[in-house]
Amino acid sequence: MASVKSLSGRIKSAPLVQLLSADLAPVASAAVAGANLSDEEWAAIIPNLPIRARGFLRNRKDLGPKTMRALRYWSSADFALPRPAAEESQPHSLDSPIIDTAAKASIVSGSTEKVRIGEIVERIERLRKDREEKASGNAPIAAPPRIAESEGEITEIRFETDDMGTFCWVEGAPRGAIVGIGIAEPAFDDSPGPDAYGAAAFRQRMPLENARMRLCGGPAIEGEWRITATPFFDNISGRFCGYRGILRRPNVAESPQIQAPAKQGEQLQQLVHELRTPLGAIIGFSEIIEQQLFGPVSAEYRHLAHDIVQDAKRLLSGFDDLAMAAKIESGRYDAGSGVTECGWLAHRLAERLHGLSETLSVTLNLAKADPVRPFAIDSNLAERLFSRLLSAIMIGCEAGEELSGRFYTERGHHIVNKFTLSLPLKLQELSEEELLGSIPSEQDDNQSAPLLGLGFSLRLVRNLARNVDGDLRFQKKSLLLMLPAGLETDLQFRGKEKD
Structure with a gap:
């Protein structure tokens, strides 16, 4: 409306006036009042103007004789009231096709048919409301219905562009959201427009077949579209006039199905699963070479195959730790149930860590109190937890250092098993945050060493302990690991514990 008002007195195009007169009432009124057309041009477009626009035109004081004659010719249709449904089934006197003419004749001739003023006023008001709600059928380019956002998403839009590729007429969607958008240039960033294929087809005046198009605005039209259109040309001059076509929403086959991003823990588990398969194949072929299953192999190759097997098994152990950490983080880790005797666990740990102890020249002393209850956790989990x-x-120990660990049961409101482990001198100087945040060092290349370093191993142990109602605490010169104790053997341990 502001644009039309700014052009008041300079609109000299009869088709433009006809187009604008089919718009909303303020726009149509401003266009008719500000148009600068000749008497012949006004008379030529009056039959194609909506009834409301002809009413605006009657308010002008500078109309020529041809325009006035055309308006008088159309006045009988413009001012006719709609025939009520009850009266349509009854024959009217004077053979008049229009109910208002019959009413007028009855008043003049003194006919017995009487028309009440109140009924006429009511019908005039009803006619006015009907004309505001729907566009007139006389104009070839009718104003499209206003579609509220609550009516849902629009799936199809018919359109026409001018010779510059700008939408100038639409049907099936709000005009203000689409009119003015062009298909001559491809869209950049988040702006509306076609893809490069659509813009190239416009430059070459070629048909567009399912080209991509992006619209912006209300939720009803915003998003991706597919545009199918053909160019049209002037019949006389052959001049290019624009495109006519349809915008539609892409179907399922044309829309990429983007799944919701998986959580970090799920992504990590998927990665570990994909790495285990080739690693298992590497271990299998290396063991075939090491054991000479397919024929004799030189000692050098068997030694290389042995190293590959050990490295691969260490990688698998690290992958298991990653998978377990991911399950704990996502809340899907199941610790299972079971009982683990402390004597069996201490003997198992001594066998498993013997090679690492000899390589590092570190003495590990494991002791247990008497009595000490069994752990109320699965044996595999207990072995993994303590070995890590x-x-x-x-x-973290220097050569020649000695570590001491002790298992014991603490009675109280909740009976728990505790394990204290002394820290090496180098680690005693670090705080809890520094211990948990440490990364693998250069000396962590031993086959029995944790693949992911001290910090990851301590965090994994603490999370595993908390998952079974335990905890890992950092003291000044030692670590304290607390785990639930078994209660099934309460009677046989109660007397010894009291003593």
Whole structure:
């Protein structure tokens, strides 16, 4: 409306006036009042103007005789009231096709048919409301219905562009959201427009077949579209006039199905799963070479195959730790149930860490109190938990150092098993944050050492302990690991514990 008002007195195009007169009432009124057309041009477009626009035109004081004659010719249709449904089934006197003419004749001739003023006023008001709600059918380019955002998403839009590729007429969507958008240039960033294929087809005046188009605005039209259109030309001069076509929403086959991004833990588990398969194949072929299953192999190749097997098994152990950490983080880790005897666990840990202890020249002393209850956790989990903790701490020892660990049961409101482990001198100087945040060092290349370093191993042990209602605490010169104790053997341990 502001644009039309700014052009008041300079609109000299009869088709433009006809187009604008089919718009909303303020726009149509401003266009008719500000148009500068000749008497012949006004008379030529009056039959194609909406009834409301002809009403605006009657308010002008500078109309010529041809325009006035055309308006008088159309006045009988413009001012006719709609025939009520009850009266349409009854024959009217004077053979008049229009109810208002019959009413007028009855008043003049004194006919017995009476028309009440109140009924006429009511019908005039009803006619006015009907004309505001729907566009007139006389104009070839009718104002499209206003579509509220609550009516849902629009799936198809018919359109026409001018010779510059700008939408000048639409049907099936709000005009203000689409009219003015062009298809001559491809869209950049978040702006509306076609893809490069659509813009190239426009430059070459070629048909567009399912080209991509992006619209911006309300939720009803915003998003991706597919545009199919053909160019049209003037019949006389052959001049290019624009495109006519349809915008539609892409179907399922044309829309990329983008899944919701997986959580970090799920991505990590998927990565570990994909790495295990080739690693398992590497271990299998290396063992075939090492054991000479397919024929004799030189000692050098068997030694290389042995190293590959050990490295691959260490990688698998690290992958298992990563997978377990991911499950704990996502809340999907199941610790299972079971009981683990402390004597069996201490003997198992001594066998498993013997090679690392000899390589690092570190002495590991494991002791247990008498009596000490069994751990109320699965044996595999207990072995993994303690082996990760001990191997990580042993890596931080200097040659010749000695580590001491002790299992014991603490009675109280909740009976728990505790394990204290002394820290090497180098680790005693570090705070809890520094211990948990440490990364693998250069000396962590031993086959029995944790692949991901001290910090990751300590965090994994603490998370595993907390997952079974335990905890890992950092003291000044030692670590304290607390785990639930078994209660099934309460009677046989109660007397010894009291003594």
